[in-house]
Amino acid sequence: MSSLIRYISRPHPITGVTNAKLGTWCFLASEVMLFGALFSAYILLRTGASSWPRGSELLSVPLATFNTLVLITSSVTMVMAWASLMMKDLSKYKRYMGFTILLALTFLVVKGFEYGHKFEHHHFPSTSTFYAIYFTLTGLHGLHVLGGVIVNTYFLLPGSKLWETEPEQFTGRIECAGLYWHFVDLVWIFLFPVLYLL
Amino acid sequence: MEHATPEAIKRHVKVYISVFVALAFLTVVTVIVSYLKLSLVYAIIVALSIATIKGSLVAAYFMHLISEKKIIFWVLVLTLVFFLALLITPALTGLEIRSYVS
Structure with missing residues (x-):
């Protein structure tokens, strides 16, 4: 594989970064545009609406605060997983990666609980413009969390075999998975005040 | 790194x-x-x-x-330009859309 795609574990002489990292950042750039379009839609819908509820009147701020802390913690465990590989400690990496996945699942369970509560009270995306954009933004973000769980679980279990043969490449993969995961955290850092507090 | x-x-x-x-x-x-x-x-x-x-x-x-490295910043600067265009362009045409929302 390394003969097919060059500079995946060593920096490219021109760019100074691995192609894997540059590719990941380009992917994240496209993600900025995806969420940017939805944030733009949110601003337009809110400024255009005759009345708009404060998020705290309809949504649970304590649950979302808890989830924010969960996601921030998972970002730390993710970067610690990468740091463990940089210190050549695979078992520590597995522990931190395991924690990251558990925290991500906790986030999804809490989000599911929030959704369930809304559906019980017959609040659906079709109920109002606020709920439409709320479900769209948090739903898309939730799918990103789920995607992160799948990728990270792969890197925890079968994917970690690469460590034995290509440790540098594996560390690079975890750094890229980390970049994605921190981006998911970053999006939530903005979603939380915009949807729940304002 | x-x-x-x-x-x-x-x-x-x-x-x-x-x-x-x-x-x-x-x-x-x-x-x-x-x-x-x-x-x-x-x-x-x-x-x-x-x-x-x-x-x-x-x-x-x-x-x-x-x-x-610098190349990552250039990717992000380019992204920022397009991101701002994305936020500002609809606001400039907001009046027409407002009539649909309300």
């Missing part, structure tokens, strides 16, 4: 913990401020300022942007 020594990584770990404490603290601050019932304009300014600080901390330290 690719060739950082174990000692350098240990120093990084201390920074990660400090950033985590700062992020948790700012999360609590933004929630407390939201209970103060500020006017919407002030609430938006405070909440988005805190979110920007938190986002910058994540990008700078967890995503290593503070020590990243």
